[in-house]
Amino acid sequence: MVHFREYITASGLRVFGGKNAENNDELVFAANAKDFLLHTSEPGSPFVNIKENPSKQDIKEAAVFCVKYSQDWRGNKRDVVVNMFKRSDMNKPVRMKVGSWEVKRQKKVKVKAVDILKFEKMLREEDKN
Numbered sequence: 001m002v003h004f005r006e007y008i009t010a011s012g013l014r015v016f017g018g019k020n021a022e023n024n025d026e027l028v029f030a031a032n033a034k035d036f037l038l039h040t041s042e043p044g045s046p047f048v049n050i051k052e053n054p055s056k057q058d059i060k061e062a063a064v065f066c067v068k069y070s071q072d073w074r075g076n077k078r079d080v081v082v083n084m085f086k087r088s089d090m091n092k093p094v095r096m097k098v099g100s101w102e103v104k105r106q107k108k109v110k111v112k113a114v115d116i117l118k119f120e121k122m123l124r125e126e127d128k129n
Contacts (some may be wrong), residue, residue: 005046005069009061013054017046017065021099025092028101031090038063041081041108043100044071059084059109064119067111080116082109 005017006025018024024047031037031049036059038048048066050058063082067073072080085106092101 005065007062008064009058011058013050013058013062014064015048015050015058015062017048017069017082018099019046021097024099027106028087028090028092033086035087036084037087037090038066038082038084038109040067040070040072041083042072045069047101060111060112060115062090063109063111064115065077068119068123073116077113079113082111083107084109 003019004023005019007015007017009015016027018027027049028037028046032052034052036050036052036054038059039045040052045066046069048062050062054062063084066082067080070080077089083106085103089104089108090101091104096102
């Protein structure tokens with residue numbers, strides 16, 4: 001069984017994130033055509049699957065979850081842009097490297113540094129309990 005990072009949004013939606021390039025590919029291959037996925041605009045982040053028809057709040061929380069584990073956040077500690085797309089808009093040519101995908105259509109979501117810091121604080125508090 002494949003293991004992904006997991007986060008449950010305030011509304012109870014379970015979202016899943018990859019842990020490395022190979023795991024990202026497994027997550028995307030396992031997604032349904034109508035599922036929405038997230039990935040930072042810069043390379044080096046997990047793909048995050050938020051399923052079909054997520055609410056705006058679920059998208060925001062999943063985007064913060066995505067950024068928390070990205071190289072862009074670790075290296076810069078600033079606002080980060082996340083791309084959101086449907087699985088049906090993604091393609092993986094045979095020659096493309098592990099963890100990389102072509103995307104036809106995407107929407108940009110800006111994640112503010114303050115929201116990522118709040119998320120990290122919440123995770124630290126949960127670890128204490």
